[in-house]
Amino acid sequence: MGLKEKIIQLKKDKNAVILAHYYQTADIQDVADYVGDSLGLSQKAAETEADIIVFAGVHFMAETAKILNPTKTVVLPDLKAGCSLADSCPPEAFSAFIKKHPNHVVITYVNCSAEIKALSDIVCTSSNALKIVESVPKDVPIIFAPDKNLGKYIMKKTGRDLLLWDGSCIVHEAFSIDKLIELHKKYPDHKIIAHPESEEHILNTATYIGSTSGMINYVKKYPQEKFIVATEAGILHKMQQEVPQTELIPAPAHEDNTCACSECGFMKVNTMQKLYDCLLNESPQIEVAEEIRKKALLPIERMLELSK
Ligand code: SF4
Numbered sequence: 648m649g650l651k652e653k654i655i656q657l658k659k660d661k662n663a664v665i666l667a668h669y670y671q672t673a674d675i676q677d678v679a680d681y682v683g684d685s686l687g688l689s690q691k692a693a694e695t696e697a698d699i700i701v702f703a704g705v706h707f708m709a710e711t712a713k714i715l716n717p718t719k720t721v722v723l724p725d726l727k728a729g730c731s732l733a734d735s736c737p738p739e740a741f742s743a744f745i746k747k748h749p750n751h752v753v754i755t756y757v758n759c760s761a762e763i764k765a766l767s768d769i770v771c772t773s774s775n776a777l778k779i780v781e782s783v784p785k786d787v788p789i790i791f792a793p794d795k796n797l798g799k800y801i802m803k804k805t806g807r808d809l810l811l812w813d814g815s816c817i818v819h820e821a822f823s824i825d826k827l828i829e830l831h832k833k834y835p836d837h838k839i840i841a842h843p844e845s846e847e848h849i850l851n852t853a854t855y856i857g858s859t860s861g862m863i864n865y866v867k868k869y870p871q872e873k874f875i876v877a878t879e880a881g882i883l884h885k886m887q888q889e890v891p892q893t894e895l896i897p898a899p900a901h902e903d904n905t906c907a908c909s910e911c912g913f914m915k916v917n918t919m920q921k922l923y924d925c926l927l928n929e930s931p932q933i934e935v936a937e938e939i940r941k942k943a944l945l946p947i948e949r950m951l952e953l954s955k
Pocket of ligand 1 (some may be wrong): 670705729730731732733758816817818819879911912913914
């Protein structure tokens with residue numbers, strides 16, 4: 648039996664569900680029960696009846712699943728699957744920042760630790776960030792963390808002044824505008840689509856800006872078009888399955904790497920073997936201290952409620 652078949656069998660035997668992010672490798676996406684973005688994955692985690700959740704993604708995502716499912720076993724294939732954006736917002740410094748700016752509503756992007764969520768009023772994802780910000784009365788000041796690029800994009804779209812935390816994602820900041828312009832000169836018929844974690848100069852070139860799900864829906868809507876895709880390159884697998892005839896090119900990164908595109912090293916530490924091992928051994932498990940979990944649950948529930 649191959650590894651894929653062994654994982655599927657073990658999943659059945661243990662009543663487990665595999666939730667995978669679009670940035671996972673293609674083989675992991677293909678064995679998952681559900682592939683999605685942070686919002687979709689949180690929604691699936693909230694409604695699952697499985698006993699074990701295998702989270703093929705990064706630590707903060709598995710943590711969100713555990714916050715929503717305290718009695719279930721949540722495993723992550725590799726604990727080293729972290730996130731530069733989540734790391735850019737340490738709880739002590741963020742707590743001091745909030746204290747310095749009282750009376751602000753604290754909205755945090757889901758890419759942050761449980762401790763940061765516990766300090767927040769509402770969580771959001773890139774799918775619902777605009778809606779969540781607009782749900783706050785106009786005269787109430789807002790702190791937005793940790794992603795400054797997404798924050799700037801929301802400010803531009805809503806006209807609201809947000810107090811931004813200075814955090815960012817190394818992957819989305821790795822796109823090279825010079826190389827992108829060069830690439831677009833070579834393929835002028837390709838439309839550029841981008842994730843709002845990208846820097847402003849990249850977003851300014853884009854025909855469409857949206858979450859990973861939003862980007863997939865956009866290319867499905869215009870299958871006759873061709874696209875240059877500015878987000879982590881793992882998304883191309885699912886996107887290409889949805890629009891097999893459409894030409895898709897990953898946006899180029901500053902650094903030269905094997906695929907000449909942007910890959911998240913954190914996402915890619917997960918492998919099929921680690922996925923199998925973590926399901927077999929039910930380890931490493933994600934735990935969240937109950938006091939933090941309860942506080943972090945409220946802003947996540949507010950988000951899920953507002954996203955219905
Ligand atoms: S792509 Fe960026 S935001 Fe997403 S997990 Fe990797 S480092 Fe974090």
